Amino acid sequence: MDNSGGAAALGLDFGTTNTVVALADGVENSRLLEFAGADATGAVFRSALCFWEEETGWNGVAHEAGPWATAEYLQSPLDSRFVQSFKTVAASPLFDRAMIFNRPLRFEDLGRLFLQKLVAHAGGQLDRRPARVVVGRPVEYAGARADPALARQRYDLMFRAFGAEIVYVHEPLGAAFSYAARLTEPATILVADFGGGTTDFSLVHVGEPGVxxxxxxxxxxxxxxxxxxxxxRIVERLVLPLLGRGGQYRSMGKVLDIPGGYFAEFADWSRLAMMRNRRTLEELRRLQRYAIEPEPIGRMIALIEHEQGFPLYDAVGRLKRELSSAEHAEFRFMGEGVHIAAEVRRADFEEWIAEDLQRIEAALDVALARGSVAEHDIDRVFLTGGSSLIPSVRAMFERRFGLDRIATGGELTSIAHGLALIGGQENPAEWAAQP
Incomplete structure (x- = not known):
């Protein structure tokens, strides 16, 4: 591969939900890369993969990524495997490999296949990439037992052929660089990055332009x-009760609660697609035979077997978006014998995520304490990421910092823009995240 492209550096925001690429021509300017083709969605490339069996494919399995993965899935859902949010397992020691049509794929395999298609759909813009690639990474990885060293090892394997010099930078720091380009005077800024898998904060002092x-x-x-x-939280409240959560089964003369692990996996986008395997489905069918109420477990089996994860994800996302602009909205999902139509108030949704918001606010307090910065010393608060549009999320910052100090914009693209600008610096390692 010839890495002698005209750009000085490439910024890659590999996100849980979306991936964005920016190219820098120096320390001050960067441009977003727009993807080409009928199914393209501008500069935003969905962080998803779709696999199907095909003799000409890699190891007998063909694949697509981004919006093209969605298109392939919608064309033939029963004959494909749709994988999304796989970044979530990057730091998980519990994840070893995904079985896709009986082929084992490790995280780095999924990542390399994803990057392969990202390059292919860039219309030649990434065929000759800059040697320097700045990749965003979360401050804290997702998962109860997240191992940053393991994530770094997997990232290194994923990106080793993508650029000669790979630099990892905390994602909110990339957003800070992007926002700093708007400022004309020194400021202390707080960046809050609400991604798909993690929420990250960075405190940054921005100096005079030109320093x-x-x-x-x-x-x-x-x-x-x-x-x-x-x-x-939406799936737990509106979907899982119809799939057997809270139910019981008989075993050796006893009545036991149905194990919660199946429902935890079903409600996790990164793991739901992996449930379509022989072992899990056999366990669920055995559970169905002994369940006090077998019908709900049967519904779960049908949704898994018929690859209904993406339609469910789409319905949940639509509800969230509508509740960001309206006081109530209807959740609608229909698939394989499961029909849900429920009116949801914004107040209900806010109650469901209240404990999550408390933990996010606690992480904010940690950033302020680590930086020895008081709330009144923050000049600007920059909110980025799709979930920053949720009213209760925004209200948290308005309550603490006031509306006049809050700025938004480029919710899906600001990180990539800033990462590219960091790559254009003389020594981007000064901003590199430690393993």
């Missing part, structure tokens, strides 16, 4: 709670 090192990191913090967790 050699304009952005100086002061502190960072994060928590593995964000958009996917909010989705999970």
């Amino acid at each position: 050699s090192r304009r952005c100086v990191p002061l502190a960072s913090s994060g928590v593995g709670i964000a958009g996917d967790r909010f989705d999970r």
Whole structure:
């Protein structure tokens, strides 16, 4: 591969939900890469993969990524495997490999296949990439037993052929660089990045325009709670009760609660697609035979077997978006014998995610404490990421910092823009995240 492209650096925001690429021509300017083709969605490339069996494919399995993965899935859902939010397992020691049509794929395999298609759909713009690639990473990885060293190892394997010089930078720091380009005077800024898998904070001092090192990191913090967790709360309330959650089964003369692990997996976008395997389905069918109420477990089996994860994800996302602009909305999902139509008030949704927001706010307090910065010393608060549009999320910052100090914009693209700008610096390692 020839890495001698005209750009000085490439910024890659590999997100849980979406991926965005930006190219920098120096320290001050960067441009977003627009993807080409009938199914393209501008600069936003969905962080998803779709697999199907095909002799000409890699190891007998063909694949697509981004919006093209969605298109392939919708064309033939029963004959495909749709994988999304796979970044969530990057730091998980519990994840070893995904079985896709009986082919084992590790995280780095999924990542390399994803990057392969990202390059292919860039219309030649990534065929000759800059040697320097700045990749965003969360401050704190998702998962109860997240292992940053394991995530770094997997990232290294995923990106090793993508650029000669790979630099990892905390994602909110990338957003800080992007926002700093708007400022004309020194400021202490707080960046809150609400991704799909994590919420991260960075405190940054921004100097006068033109100084050699304009952005100086002061502190960072994060928590593995964000958009996917909010989705999970909706699924827990509206979907899982119809699939057997809270039910019981008979075993050796006893009546026992149905294990919660199946429902936890079903409500996790990164794991739902992996449930379509022989072992899990056999366990669920055995459970169905002994369940006090077998019909709900049968519904879960049908949804898994018929690859209904994406339609469910789409319905949940639509509800969240509508509740961001209206006081109530209807949740609608129809698939394989499961029909749900429920009116949901914004107040209900806010109650469901209240504990999650408390943990996010606690992570914010950690960033302020680490930086020894008081709330009144923050000049600007920059909110980025899709979940920053949720009213109760925004209200948290308005309550603490006041409306006049809050700024938004480029919710899905600001991180990539800033990462590219960092790559254009003389020594981007000054902003690199430690393993």
